[in-house]
Amino acid sequence: MKTMWWRDMRSLLIVPMFKCLVAICLVISLLVFVESLYMNIVVIYVKLCKRKPEKIYKWEAMQEDLELGNQNFPMVLVQIPMYNEREVFQLSIGAACRLIWPLDRLIVQVLDDSTDPTIMEMVSIECGKWATKGINIKCERRDNRNGYKAGALKQGMRHSYVKTCTYIAIFDADFQPEPDYLERTVPFLIHNPELALVQARWKFVNAKKCLMTRMQEMSLNYHFTAEQESGSTRHAFFGFNGTAGVWRLAAMEEAGGWKDRTTVEDMDLAVRVGLHGWKFVFVNDVSVLPILLDYN
Incomplete structure (x- = not known):
């Protein structure tokens, strides 16, 4: 009797349910395949037709005004969130301070969540070194690590001097922007008021070190080319990578700023900004140098 009951339930309920789940998986797989195929077709189109962002959006190099001097350059804040980054903090701070931009129109903000007193002292000394060279650099610390990186970025936005800035560039502690990074990215935001984000690609300094790197x-290059460059060319949504991007402060504020409710704060912010109608652009020719994990 029990055996017959089980057979009836299996044939009437369990088997149809699994068939339905298999059908749903097949449909999803087909949609993912079609999307991937479409994105790769767009990538081929971009390469063949040389559809660079400069052809889609207006871009003009910044020029010093004879009357206004540097005042026609917008104020830019560079944020560097870090946590016990003994090996790379000098590289990231140094790269940010070497960015080509009028010194009176640039603020470098080091968001140091380090808990190691030695590293904290080293970061303070490094910031002090660049301050003596005329760089407007701030070393900000919290008395807790609530929200982790998102919490640090959120706290960093509360300082009064941030309100004087129009754009915000963000670099993780293991990223090193090229000196002309701001010169090549900020003009997109200046001349295209519908843009909220300019995202640069990553060019890895240790990519050939081992099989893992x-x-x-390979995986990240596909992400940049097939997903981000394709999305940018189609004026479609693509996510912020959490680093190597320049944001329009007004767009961030309209979307509610950073939220420390999640550890994927980069995608969370990008989605909210996108829902407000802002557009993003990916610039493949501008690269920032990160370090890949090799576990050695």
């Missing part, structure tokens, strides 16, 4: 490079 090569595999990471």
